[in-house]
Amino acid sequence: MKKQLAYDLESADAKLKSAAIVGAMTPTTCRLWIRAYHPGRWWLVVTSEPIEDEWDTIGNEPVAEYLQRIGVDPAFLGSEVFGNDTDRSRVFDVDGLEEGRCYHYTLYADESLYPVPVSRRREIGFRSQCCFRTPTADSPSVTFGLYSCHDPFKSKAANVGLWSDMLETLDEVDADFCIGAGDQVYVDTTQEDLWVWLKTHKRELIERHVNGDGSVDELGVLGEMVALYRYFYRKYWAFKEVREVFSRFPQYMIWDDHEIMDGWGSLTKKERSQKLDRLLEWEDVEFNSYLADLMYQAAKQVYIEYQHSHNPVTPHDQFDYGFDHGAFAFYTLDMRGDHDVERESPRNRKLLGPEQHGRFRDWMEGDAVADARALFVVSPVPVVHWSSFAVNKLDLGSVKDDFQDEWDHKTNQKERDVILKQIFRYSHDTLRPVVFLSGDVHCGGVFRIHSSEHPLANVWQVTSSPISRPAAPEIAKWIVREEGCLGGSKVFTFKREVFWAANNFGILKARAVGEAGVELIADLYGDPSSEDRSLTRRRVRLS
Numbered sequence: 186m187k188k189q190l191a192y193d194l195e196s197a198d199a200k201l202k203s204a205a206i207v208g209a210m211t212p213t214t215c216r217l218w219i220r221a222y223h224p225g226r227w228w229l230v231v232t233s234e235p236i237e238d239e240w241d242t243i244g245n246e247p248v249a250e251y252l253q254r255i256g257v258d259p260a261f262l263g264s265e266v267f268g269n270d271t272d273r274s275r276v277f278d279v280d281g282l283e284e285g286r287c288y289h290y291t292l293y294a295d296e297s298l299y300p301v302p303v304s305r306r307r308e309i310g311f312r313s314q315c316c317f318r319t320p321t322a323d324s325p326s327v328t329f330g331l332y333s334c335h336d337p338f339k340s341k342a343a344n345v346g347l348w349s350d351m352l353e354t355l356d357e358v359d360a361d362f363c364i365g366a367g368d369q370v371y372v373d374t375t376q377e378d379l380w381v382w383l384k385t386h387k388r389e390l391i392e393r394h395v396n397g398d399g400s401v402d403e404l405g406v407l408g409e410m411v412a413l414y415r416y417f418y419r420k421y422w423a424f425k426e427v428r429e430v431f432s433r434f435p436q437y438m439i440w441d442d443h444e445i446m447d448g449w450g451s452l453t454k455k456e457r458s459q460k461l462d463r464l465l466e467w468e469d470v471e472f473n474s475y476l477a478d479l480m481y482q483a484a485k486q487v488y489i490e491y492q493h494s495h496n497p498v499t500p501h502d503q504f505d506y507g508f509d510h511g512a513f514a515f516y517t518l519d520m521r522g523d524h525d526v527e528r529e530s531p532r533n534r535k536l537l538g539p540e541q542h543g544r545f546r547d548w549m550e551g552d553a554v555a556d557a558r559a560l561f562v563v564s565p566v567p568v569v570h571w572s573s574f575a576v577n578k579l580d581l582g583s584v585k586d587d588f589q590d591e592w593d594h595k596t597n598q599k600e601r602d603v604i605l606k607q608i609f610r611y612s613h614d615t616l617r618p619v620v621f622l623s624g625d626v627h628c629g630g631v632f633r634i635h636s637s638e639h640p641l642a643n644v645w646q647v648t649s650s651p652i653s654r655p656a657a658p659e660i661a662k663w664i665v666r667e668e669g670c671l672g673g674s675k676v677f678t679f680k681r682e683v684f685w686a687a688n689n690f691g692i693l694k695a696r697a698v699g700e701a702g703v704e705l706i707a708d709l710y711g712d713p714s715s716e717d718r719s720l721t722r723r724r725v726r727l728s
């Protein structure tokens with residue numbers, strides 16, 4: 186049997202084996218993502234109290250009989266067969282829960298797997314308690330974490346960044362959930378670059394999957410690409426600190442470019458092709474574009490497996506989504522799945538695409554927003570950050586795609602204004618605040634955004650980036666303007682309240698006040714510099 190080329194990229198670093206991610210939650214349901222280290226049937230047990238019995242006393246009993254013997258009446262009991270089709274991961278849709286309660290969960294191997302190939306039955310939840318808390322339907326407050334840009338391998342020595350600090354802080358503030366605002370993995374780091382690997386092995390990869398009639402076995406090629414993307418997730422999420430955050434606090438995630446390719450959507454077909462050109466090679470745009478398109482399909486499949494599968498349920502190939510938490514409404518924009526700088530659109534919908542604009546408009550006009558005390562809109566790339574001059578005049582060379590990602594770039598300004606006009610009109614008319622939540626730029630920041638046409642609006646942007654990747658150099662502050670007009674607009678202006686070129690994460694708190702008011706606080710926690718590793722906090726009141 187031929188060895189897959191994809192595994193030539195793998196390092197000796199530790200990789201994810203068994204793991205859990207608490208996903209989208211309602212007062213009575215929870216989406217629990219589980220990865221098991223071995224294929225086969227596994228059982229998820231959710232209980233209102235921790236199972237105190239020793240992990241090895243189950244022996245070879247069926248799980249239901251074992252629970253009955255030790256006097257445990259589970260709130261949820263279900264099984265799934267884990268296979269390689271989704272890299273041994275499955276999502277359990279846990280239902281029948283009670284609002285406002287803490288639940289514990291445990292993963293057991295089916296008796297058919299014991300004692301070979303597994304040496305124990307209780308796999309998740311036996312060394313430490315795995316638990317989550319359901320929200321209340323009418324919760325008057327919400328507290329959540331915000332992070333992005335997890336790349337512990339950018340430096341020569343692996344650096345997990347602020348994950349342990351964020352976990353401690355999430356516990357202290359009794360957070361309800363977290364938002365991963367993009368770049369939860371980097372497939373194009375300086376040490377390992379999936380696209381450099383593909384450039385090196387592209388001919389060999391295709392030749393290995395040629396059928397007898399000369400046609401290409403596309404599924405075989407795609408399978409090796411999928412293996413590559415899975416490898417990065419398993420490596421990047423193997424850190425204990427990351428797994429602890431994921432397994433205890435619900436995670437709402439969205440991808441950005443580094444889960445696909447640096448600058449995906451901001452590169453033309455020719456520019457994507459050039460990433461796969463070898464030295465002195467005659468350019469073959471069609472062949473390289475064919476491979477790049479297959480890579481996108483692989484990236485999308487693995488993004489669904491590891492991230493979107495535990496988000497709120499959406500129709501096929503739709504990655505933007507909304508959700509509610511008590512008196513507060515959230516919407517997550519997908520800025521990569523439909524991003525195409527070459528799209529011909531009468532309304533210049535290059536970032537989000539026309540369908541997503543329609544869904545966002547419907548959400549803005551829906552019941553959830555009408556009843557909300559405040560809105561939060563996840564925009565992986567910030568609405569405002571870099572100087573408009575830099576974005577539009579220095580969009581050359583290696584930073585061209587980074588600046589073309591920006592809402593402030595001339596190719597995206599009309600589309601940006603469509604979103605902003607909806608937001609400002611709503612906030613002005615209802616006197617309710619709206620907060621954009623962003624990542625991407627390797628800096629932390631808080632900005633107030635104004636509209637001369639809607640002076641009563643209260644609109645902010647909070648950016649948290651990076652959680653573990655090295656932060657932008659301090660010199661970056663010189664191309665982040667303190668105040669001024671958004672590019673191409675005389676209506677929208679901004680003022681910078683906080684800028685931080687350091688590893689950071691955010692904690693946002695919202696609380697309903699009186700009949701219609703709301704208190705909003707954004708805390709950015711930055712890179713610890715003192716010997717006792719105490720975090721530095723910068724607070725901005727958003728209302």
